Amino acid sequence: MLPVSDDKFHEECGIFGIYAPGEDVARLTYMGLFALQHRGQESAGIAVTDGRSIALEKGLGLVGEVFGEDRLARLKGKVAIGHVRYSTAGGGGLNNAQPLAATSRRGSLALAHNGNLVNAAELREELSERGYLFQTTSDTEVIASLTAQAEARDVTTALISALGRVTGSYALVVLTPGGLLGVRDPHGMRPLCLGRLGSGYVLASESCALDTVGAEFVRDLEPGELVRIGPEGVESLHFAREKKAFCIFEFIYFARPDSRLEGVNVHEARRRAGILLAREHPATADLVVPVPDSGISAALGYAEASGIPYAVGLIKNRYVGRTFIQPAQKTREFGVHLKLNPIREVLAGKRIVLVDDSIVRGTTSRRIVRLLRGAGAREVHVRISSPPIVSPCYYGIDTPTHAELIGARYNVEEIRQAIGADSLGYLSLAALKEAVGLPGEPYCLACFTGRYPAGRCA
Numbered sequence: 148m149l150p151v152s153d154d155k156f157h158e159e160c161g162i163f164g165i166y167a168p169g170e171d172v173a174r175l176t177y178m179g180l181f182a183l184q185h186r187g188q189e190s191a192g193i194a195v196t197d198g199r200s201i202a203l204e205k206g207l208g209l210v211g212e213v214f215g216e217d218r219l220a221r222l223k224g225k226v227a228i229g230h231v232r233y234s235t236a237g238g239g240g241l242n243n244a245q246p247l248a249a250t251s252r253r254g255s256l257a258l259a260h261n262g263n264l265v266n267a268a269e270l271r272e273e274l275s276e277r278g279y280l281f282q283t284t285s286d287t288e289v290i291a292s293l294t295a296q297a298e299a300r301d302v303t304t305a306l307i308s309a310l311g312r313v314t315g316s317y318a319l320v321v322l323t324p325g326g327l328l329g330v331r332d333p334h335g336m337r338p339l340c341l342g343r344l345g346s347g348y349v350l351a352s353e354s355c356a357l358d359t360v361g362a363e364f365v366r367d368l369e370p371g372e373l374v375r376i377g378p379e380g381v382e383s384l385h386f387a388r389e390k391k392a393f394c395i396f397e398f399i400y401f402a403r404p405d406s407r408l409e410g411v412n413v414h415e416a417r418r419r420a421g422i423l424l425a426r427e428h429p430a431t432a433d434l435v436v437p438v439p440d441s442g443i444s445a446a447l448g449y450a451e452a453s454g455i456p457y458a459v460g461l462i463k464n465r466y467v468g469r470t471f472i473q474p475a476q477k478t479r480e481f482g483v484h485l486k487l488n489p490i491r492e493v494l495a496g497k498r499i500v501l502v503d504d505s506i507v508r509g510t511t512s513r514r515i516v517r518l519l520r521g522a523g524a525r526e527v528h529v530r531i532s533s534p535p536i537v538s539p540c541y542y543g544i545d546t547p548t549h550a551e552l553i554g555a556r557y558n559v560e561e562i563r564q565a566i567g568a569d570s571l572g573y574l575s576l577a578a579l580k581e582a583v584g585l586p587g588e589p590y591c592l593a594c595f596t597g598r599y600p601a602g603r604c605a
C-alpha cells in the first residue's frame with residue numbers, strides 16, 4: 148500500500164444554526180456538524196442560548212471526538228449555532244476554534260464564520276490602535292469586535308455596520324439572546340441555505356446537513372442578504388449587493404455530492420463535467436478508474452459518454468482520521484498520508500483513464516500514476532474535471548502559494564511529463580461552467596483565471 152500525501156484544496160469551515168424552541172437544539176447542531184465534517188476536521192464547537200445567556204463548548208478534533216453526552220447535556224436552549232473548522236487565516240489551535248463569543252452593551256453574541264476577509268490585517272491594526280485586545284488570530288474576531296463596537300441600537304444594525312467595513316468572503320451564523328442571524332457576503336461566495344424544521348428554522352453551509360436533521364430545504368440565502376430568525380419567523384434584509392461570484396470549486400470538490408447548491412445537485416454537476424471531459428479529451432482505453440472519492444462522479448460521466456467501462460481500481464483507506472487533515476506543512480509532508488491501494492486483478496494489462504477533480508501541486512497525481520503502473524496498468528491517461536489551477540484562493544480555502552501550484556508554473560505537456568502520464572487532459576473553463584449550468588456567469592473562477600472578484604490579501 149502506497150502512502151499518498153493529501154494534495155487538495157481544503158474548505159476552511161462548515162457552519163450550522165438552528166432556531167427551534169422545544170427541540171434539543173444542541174443535539175441537532177451536533178448532527179448537522181456531523182454532516183458538514185468534510186468541510187473542516189480540526190475543531191468543532193457549539194453555542195446555545197436560552198434567551199438569557201450563551202453557553203459555549205468547543206474543542207480540537209472531529210465532531211464525534213469533541214462532543215459526548217456530557218458536553219451536549221450542558222448545552223440547553225432554543226437556539227444554537229455550530230462550526231467545524233479546518234484552518235487557514237490565523238492558524239489552528241483551540242483559541243481560534245469557533246463559535247467565537249463576544250459581549251457588548253447590547254448583550255452577548257456568538258459567531259461562526261466560513262470564509263476569509265481580505266482586509267482583516269488592516270482592520271486588526273486599526274482596532275488594536277483603538278485599544279481592542281484580540282484574543283485570537285482569527286479574522287472572525289474582526290467581525291465580532293467591529294459588531295461589538297458599532298454605534299447601533301440593536302445587534303442586527305451593529306452587524307450590518309460591521310459588515311460595511313469588511314471585504315472578502317463570509318457566510319455567518321450569529322447567535323443572539325433574541326434569536327439567530329444568517330448572513331451571506333455581497334458576492335455570495337460561500338454557500339448558506341435555509342431549511343424548515345417543524346415550526347423552527349435551520350441554516351447550514353450545505354443542504355446535506357438539512358437532510359441529516361430532517362429539515363426541509365427552503366432556499367439558499369442571496370448575496371448580501373441577512374436573515375433574522377426568531378418568534379416572528381424569518382425576516383430578510385438586503386444590506387449590500389455585488390455581482391454574484393459563487394465559488395465554483397464547491398461544485399468541483401468541496402461540497403458533498405448529495406448536497407444541492409444554488410439549485411444544482413453536486414453529484415450531477417460533477418457527472419456532467421465528466422461527460423464533457425470525455426468529449427473534450429477522448430482516450431482509447433479499456434477502463435475508466437476514479438481517484439476515490441474525489442473523482443467518482445466525474446468518472447461515471449466519462450464512462451457514460453465514452454462507452455468505456457467504469458471500474459473500481461483504487462481502494463481508499465477510510466480510517467486515516469485526523470492524521471490527514473492537520474494544516475501545518477510539516478505534518479502534511481511527514482506521516483500524514485492518505486492511503487490508496489490498487490486492485491492488481493482489475494488493472495493489470497489494461498489501458499486506464501484515471502479521473503480526478505483537480506491537480507494542485509501534482510505530487511499525488513504522480514504517485515497514483517506510478518501506483519497504477521506498479522499494479523500492471525499498460526497505459527495511464529489522466530483526465531481532470533476542472534481547468535489547471537493557476538492562482539491561490541484568498542476567500543477561505545487553504546491553497547498553496549502560487550509557486551507551489553503546478554498549473555501556475557507549467558503547461559499541460561510539462562505537467563503530463565511531471566506526473567508520468569501517457570496523456571493528460573483538463574476540462575475547459577467553458578465546459579466547467581456548462582456542467583454546473585447556472586444561468587449567467589455567477590461564479591468565482593479566480594483560481595483558474597487569477598481575476599479576483601472581491602480583491603485579494605495584501
Ligand code: SF4
Nearest residue numbers: 394396540591593594
Ligand atoms: S478562488 Fe474562488 S473559485 Fe477558487 S477556491 Fe477560491 S473562492 Fe473558490
